[in-house]
Every structure is written in structure tokens, then in C-alpha cells.
Amino acid sequence: MSKAELVRRYIFFIVGLFVNSLGIALITKGDLGTSPISSIPYTLxxxxxPSLGMFTLYFSLLLIVLQLAILRKNFPKEFWLQIPVSLGFSYFIDLSMSLLSFVHPQSYPVKAVFLLVGCLVLGFGVFMEMAANVVMLPGECTVKAISTTWNTDFGKTKVAVDVTMAATAAVLGLILYRELTGVREGTFVSALLVGAIARTFNKQIGEWIQSLLSVKAGVDIPEQTR
Known part of the structure; x- marks a missing residue:
């Protein structure tokens, strides 16, 4: 891979991080829950x-520690890139939440619109992240660490991790606030839609994007994402 292609891929990835954060902010602003990967930081x-972005950073660092415990000496050197990526992603989340600070939907239909638009945006961001093929966010790296160590299917492992995170967030909400807060129907809708949207983008424009990034073939999108 040439340096020029690598630069293009990292730029594409960074833009994808911002698109990811914007999608999470839109879903969160819909007030029907948030994506599974963001459910614990959002609940806290x-x-x-601390802001959603800061809690996302703390949670990301915790996931990296978990990966170290799972992989030990097999922890790939490139996984250390998760640290600067997590810093940037957390900043983008707070920036996106700030940009949408004026958004306070009241009616359920409007909240549902924000949820669906957020899923569409997040799905495109996930597609960009995977198409760049340079580094993954801690959520995906954790799934990869588990699936590699115990030889499990990536997609099924992702579903199990998402369910675990959502369930943990629900328990935290009940303990801290005596009600479900960060986890609602929107959490399950985003879990179902985002991965499908990312795969659709990959099917429709994956090869074209790869040609722009100087790679002939498209990329595989995991069955389930944030």
C-alpha cells in the first residue's frame, strides 16, 4: 500500500468517525434510547x-484493557491506535451533541424520525470505517479479540456483545435512576438497522469507494454493528 493511499484511507476513516458520531448524536437526540455501544456511556x-463523549472515552479505554486481558501477548501492535482514535471519536461525539443542542423533539413521530435518520447516518459512518480498513473502534476490536481467542463467529459475537452492553446499561439505569433511561426501543431498532444499512451501502457503492481508495474489491461489513 502506497503512502498516498494510506493517507487517503486515514482521511476517509476520520471523516467516517465524525459521521459515526453524528449518527449517534441524532439517535440520542431522538430520546428513544441510543445505540448499544453507546448505551452504557449515555446512561452514565x-x-x-462528564459528557457523553468523555464517558465514551472512559468506556473505550476500559474495552482496550479488556482486550489486553483477553489477548495478552497476542495483542496486535496496531490495536494501540485505538487510543488516539478513541480520543478523536469522543471529541466528535461531544461536538455533534453540541451542534444538535437546539434539538428537543417532543412528539413520538418526530423522535422516531430522528432515530431513523440517525440509524441511516450511523450506518453510513460504519460503512466508511470498515471501507477505510485501517483501524477499528474499541467496540469492534473487542469483538475481534473475543472471536479470535475463542474461535467464535464475528457476527454472532457482535450480537452477544451488543446485547450484553444494552442489558448492562438497563441494569445501571434501574439502579441509578429507578427507571430505564439509556435503553429503550430505539436501542433495539438501531441494533437491527445499522448493520443492514452499512451492508447496503457496501453493496451499492463499496466497489466504487474502494476504487477511489485504490483497492479493487469491496469490504465485508459485519452482520451487526454499534
Whole structure:
């Protein structure tokens, strides 16, 4: 891979990170829950001072520690790139939430629109992240660490991790606030839609994007994403 292609891929990936964060912000602003990967940080951010972005950073670092515990000496050197990526992603989340600070939908149909638009945007961001093929976010790296160590299917492992995160967020909400807060119907809708949307983008424009990035073939999108 040439340096020029690598630069293009990283630029594409960084833009994809922002698109990801914008999708998460739109879903969150819909007030029907958030994506599974963001459910724990969002639940904690509701009642405590640090922002959603900062809690996302803390949670990302925790996932990296979990990967180290799972992989040990097999921890790939490129996985250390998760740290600067997590810093940038957390900043983008807070930026996106700030840009949408004026959004406060009241009626359920409007909230549903924000949820669906957010899923579409997040799905495109996930497609960009995977198409860049340079580094993954901690959520995906954790799934890869588990599936590699115990030889499990990536897609099924992703579903199990998402369910675990959503369930943990639900328990946290019940303990901290005596109600379900970060996890609602929107969490399950995003879990179902985002991966399908990402795969659709890959099918429709994956080869074209790869040609722009100087790679002939498209990429495979995991069955389930954030």
C-alpha cells in the first residue's frame, strides 16, 4: 500500500468517525434510547457531570484493557491506535451533541424520525470505517479479540456483545435512576438497522469507494454493528 493511499484511507476513516458520531448524536437526540455501544456511556452521562463523549472515552479505554486481558501477548501492535482514535471519536461525539443542542423533539413521530435518520447516518459512518480498513473502534476490536481467542463467529459475537452492553446499561439505569433511561426501543431498532444499512451501502457503492481508495474489491461489513 502506497503512502498516498494510506493517507487517503486515514482521511476517509476520520471523516467516517465524525459521521459515526453524528449518527449517534441524532439517535440520542431522538430520546428513544441510543445505540448499544453507546448505551452504557449515555446512561452514565444522564446523571453525572462528564459528557457523553468523555464517558465514551472512559468506556473505550476500559474495552482496550479488556482486550489486553483477553489477548495478552497476542495483542496486535496496531490495536494501540485505538487510543488516539478513541480520543478523536469522543471529541466528535461531544461536538455533534453540541451542534444538535437546539434539538428537543417532543412528539413520538418526530423522535422516531430522528432515530431513523440517525440509524441511516450511523450506518453510513460504519460503512466508511470498515471501507477505510485501517483501524477499528474499541467496540469492534473487542469483538475481534473475543472471536479470535475463542474461535467464535464475528457476527454472532457482535450480537452477544451488543446485547450484553444494552442489558448492562438497563441494569445501571434501574439502579441509578429507578427507571430505564439509556435503553429503550430505539436501542433495539438501531441494533437491527445499522448493520443492514452499512451492508447496503457496501453493496451499492463499496466497489466504487474502494476504487477511489485504490483497492479493487469491496469490504465485508459485519452482520451487526454499534
Amino acid at each position: 452521562s444522564i446523571g453525572f457531570t
